[in-house]
Structure formats: structure tokens, C-alpha cells
Amino acid sequence: MHVAVVGGGIIGCLTACYLKQLDVDVTLVERGETGRESSWAGAGILCPIHPWLYPDSFTHLIDASLAIYPGFQADIEAKTGISIEWKKSGLLIPFFDDDKIDHWQAAIEWSEKFDWKVEQLNTAETLEHEPSLSSQTQKSLLWPEVGQLRNPRLLRAVRVLMEQLGVTTVEHAEVTSLLKVEDRVSGVACANGRKIEADQVLLAGGSWCGELARQMGFELPVQPVKGQIVLLRGEAGLMHSIVKHDDAYFVPRVDGRILVGASMEYVGFERGTTDEVIGQLMASMARIAPGLKGLEVEQKWMGFRPGSPDGMPFLGPVASMPGLWVASGHYRNGVALAPITAEIMSQWMVGNGPEMDMSTFAVDRPVDNSATVGFPEKVA
Ligand SMILES: Cc1cc2nc3c(=O)[nH]c(=O)nc-3n(C[C@H](O)[C@H](O)[C@H](O)COP(=O)(O)OP(=O)(O)OC[C@H]3O[C@@H](n4cnc5c(N)ncnc54)[C@H](O)[C@@H]3O)c2cc1C
Numbered sequence: 220m221h222v223a224v225v226g227g228g229i230i231g232c233l234t235a236c237y238l239k240q241l242d243v244d245v246t247l248v249e250r251g252e253t254g255r256e257s258s259w260a261g262a263g264i265l266c267p268i269h270p271w272l273y274p275d276s277f278t279h280l281i282d283a284s285l286a287i288y289p290g291f292q293a294d295i296e297a298k299t300g301i302s303i304e305w306k307k308s309g310l311l312i313p314f315f316d317d318d319k320i321d322h323w324q325a326a327i328e329w330s331e332k333f334d335w336k337v338e339q340l341n342t343a344e345t346l347e348h349e350p351s352l353s354s355q356t357q358k359s360l361l362w363p364e365v366g367q368l369r370n371p372r373l374l375r376a377v378r379v380l381m382e383q384l385g386v387t388t389v390e391h392a393e394v395t396s397l398l399k400v401e402d403r404v405s406g407v408a409c410a411n412g413r414k415i416e417a418d419q420v421l422l423a424g425g426s427w428c429g430e431l432a433r434q435m436g437f438e439l440p441v442q443p444v445k446g447q448i449v450l451l452r453g454e455a456g457l458m459h460s461i462v463k464h465d466d467a468y469f470v471p472r473v474d475g476r477i478l479v480g481a482s483m484e485y486v487g488f489e490r491g492t493t494d495e496v497i498g499q500l501m502a503s504m505a506r507i508a509p510g511l512k513g514l515e516v517e518q519k520w521m522g523f524r525p526g527s528p529d530g531m532p533f534l535g536p537v538a539s540m541p542g543l544w545v546a547s548g549h550y551r552n553g554v555a556l557a558p559i560t561a562e563i564m565s566q567w568m569v570g571n572g573p574e575m576d577m578s579t580f581a582v583d584r585p586v587d588n589s590a591t592v593g594f595p596e597k598v599a
Pocket residue numbers: 225226227228229230231248249250251252253254255256257258259260261262263264265266392393394395423424425426427428431445446447448480481521522523524525546547548549550551552553554555556
């Protein structure tokens with residue numbers, strides 16, 4: 220069997236690897252260079268932001284993916300020699316008197332229900348754990364098992380793995396339409412005239428999948444949600460866990476660098492960082508973690524999250540187009556969900572349907588536009 224994978228982000232690249240490991244011939248087609256869009260830009264937090272706001276089926280998918288990570292990390296590092304800097308740094312949510320939303324009770328109930336270890340810290344315990352936080356912090360919740368990794372390293376390792384496995388990669392080729400034999404999809408055609416024949420096609424084009432689907436004749440409500448990020452040059456030990464608050468999060472890396480993220484902007488494909496948004500992130504940082512003030516800004520960047528109206532990915536076959544599959548719309552959780560996506564999609568495409576109920580993620584599901592974890596409010 221030959222599969223054409225459209226899109227070389229973490230979802231397309233990792234699924235290509237998993238397919239190849241099942242003895243499938245794979246050609247991955249990428250418009251630019253592999254691993255340079257959202258998957259490169261993300262923060263690498265291996266836990267959804269406020270998971271209690273999602274349906275239970277989403278937690279089951281996340282849990283299944285996180286269970287794969289330890290083995291995946293060991294395997295990819297052994298094969299490629301590249302450390303993806305996966306570590307369980309923990310995640311802490313501080314609570315303030317003037318919080319817009321009080322997540323305390325819902326967070327504890329969700330953690331107990333799904334057996335996620337959580338610790339309740341008072342002010343003194345919180346500040347002992349994270350001395351850079353504001354003295355206005357009332358209390359906090361700490362999930363010590365939450366992990367993180369460094370996206371550019373992950374993508375570099377996955378690219379090496381693709382080469383080792385013999386995935387054929389075609390870069391600088393934009394897929395614009397499907398090839399068909401009667402009603403069945405039989406490959407893809409690129410803007411440069413190249414045609415790639417395949418028995419099955421997987422759309423993994425991230426934020427661009429909504430537009431791509433329309434060109435191909437079906438609806439997929441995936442749209443870009445822009446996120447801007449600042450990288451600070453800190454010292455190792457300045458912050459220990461990922462710290463998340465409504466307005467911003469901070470991700471301490473092994474070498475002391477601290478990532479401050481991330482905006483949620485519904486502005487189409489408008490590239491580049493803006494002083495206004497970076498200023499807002501820095502102001503949130505000064506309020507939540509004043510101990511980080513004054514650190515040198517080393518870099519700023521942005522990426523387009525493949526947003527979905529209900530916050531959840533679209534995974535599975537396109538019922539109206541035999542031979543066509545989708546793995547997109549991973550929104551804020553594509554890195555956390557990459558291993559289980561690759562596992563489920565590769566097995567499904569070779570005929571082993573998932574054991575898990577996938578109806579919440581079905582490509583043609585009715586989507587809930589009012590979900591709090593879906594698209595943010597439109598700007599302008
Ligand atoms: C600021 C920010 C912070 C984030 N933080 C986290 C986090 O902490 N944890 C987490 O799990 N997730 C996080 N995410 C989300 C995560 O990065 C994404 O969900 C994930 O990277 C999506 O992967 P993807 O492969 O679907 O998309 P992408 O990485 O965007 O890849 C899609 C690829 O498809 C290619 N493509 C598109 N159209 C075509 C075409 N027509 N032909 C050929 N190629 C095409 C594109 O060029 C691109 O390379 C964050 C994202 C951002 C932007």
C-alpha cells in the first residue's frame with residue numbers, strides 16, 4: 220500500500236513514521252520545509268490548558284497519548300541521538316483574589332476522576348516552590364507529573380527518524396487537489412504540476428486543512444488561531460514547574476531559558492509578532508511572576524494553531540470520499556496528542572479500526588461553536 224501524507228508538521232511526520240513501521244510505502248508532501256510551522260512554534264506542554272473544560276473522551280485521548288510518551292522518547296532518542304528534552308517539570312496554577320474564572324473546584328474534581336496526581340499548596344508552599352511568583356498568590360494547584368519537551372528538538376529528531384525509516388519526503392510542493400479514479404481518491408496533485416499516486420491520502424496540513432478541504436470539495440471547520448511567544452534568557456533553577464494562569468504561561472527549560480506564552484488571536488494567517496501583544500504577555504508576566512522581570516528577551520516568534528470550533532481534533536476517514544483521511548484541528552494540544560494520533564491513524568489506515576470510541580473526533584461530527592475551549596472571540 221502507498222499512502223500520501225499532506226503536511227509535514229508533527230502530525231503528518233509522526234504518522235508517516237508509524238505507517239512506515241507497518242510496512243506501508245509513504246510519501247510526505249510539504250508546501251515549505253517539514254516541521255517549520257505550528258509544530259516548531261509551540262510550547263511543548265504535555266497537558267491541555269484547563270482539561271476539565273473538555274469532554275471526558277478528550278481526557279481519554281490525552282491519557283492514551285501521554286502513556287506512549289516515555290517509550291516514544293526513549294526510542295526516538297536512542298535511534299536519532301537527539302534529546303527532545305522531555306521532562307516531568309510539573310505544572311502549577313496559581314490562584315489570585317481577582318481571577319476572572321475560579322478553576323479550583325473543577326480542577327480538583329477532574330484530577331480525582333481521572334487519577335491525575337495533584338497537590339494543593341497554600342501561599343507559603345507556593346512561594347517556596349516558585350519564589351518568582353507574586354506575593355499576591357493566594358494558593359495553587361501543582362500537578363507534579365506533567366511533562367514538557369522542546370518542539371524544535373522533537374521535530375529535528377522526527378525528521379531524522381523519517382530518513383532512517385525511508386519515508387519519501389517531497390518539500391516545496393503545495394498540494395492543491397485530489398486525484399480520483401471514479402469516486403475513489405487515488406493521489407494528490409501539486410501546484411508545481413507534480414502528481415503523486417497513492418492508495419490512500421491523509422490530510423495533515425494543520426491550520427491550512429480547512430481551506431484545503433474546501434478546495435477538495437468537503438467542509439472541515441479548521442481555522443488558524445495565532446499564538447505569539449517570548450523567550451527569556453534565565454538561569455537554571457529560577458522557575459521549576461510550568462506555571463499557567465489565565466493570562467499567560469511560563470515554561471522553564473533545562474538550560475534556564477523561560478518561554479512566556481501565548482496569545483490567542485483569531486486574525487487569519489497574519490504572520491509576525493506585534494509589540495502590542497508581546498507587551499501584553501510581558502505585563503501579565505510582571506503581575507503573575509514579578510521575579511522574572513528584567514530577564515533579557517532572546518527571541519520572539521509566532522505560530523498558527525490548527526483551531527477547531529470545539530477544541531478537539533478531527534481524526535478519521537472522510538465518509539463521502541473513499542481513500543481520504545484527516546488528522547487535523549489539534550488546536551492547543553497537537554504535540555501532546557501526536558503519539559496517539561500517529562498510532563490510531565496508522566493502524567486505522569491499514570485496516571485496524573480503533574478500539575476507542577472516536578465519535579467525538581469524527582470528521583463529519585456536528586461541532587459545538589459555543590465550546591469555551593474552541594475558537595476565541597473574533598478580533599476586529
Ligand atoms: C504558540 C503556540 C503554542 C502551543 N503550545 C502547545 C503546547 O504547549 N502543547 C501542545 O500540545 N500543543 C501546543 N500548540 C499546538 C501544536 O503546536 C499544534 O496543535 C500542532 O503543532 C499541530 O501540528 P500539525 O502537524 O497539525 O500542524 P503544523 O505543524 O502547522 O503542520 C502542518 C504542515 O502542513 C503544511 N501544509 C499545509 N497545507 C499544505 C498543502 N496544501 N500542501 C502541502 N503541505 C501543506 C504546512 O506547511 C505545515 O508544515 C501550540 C501552538 C502554538 C502556535
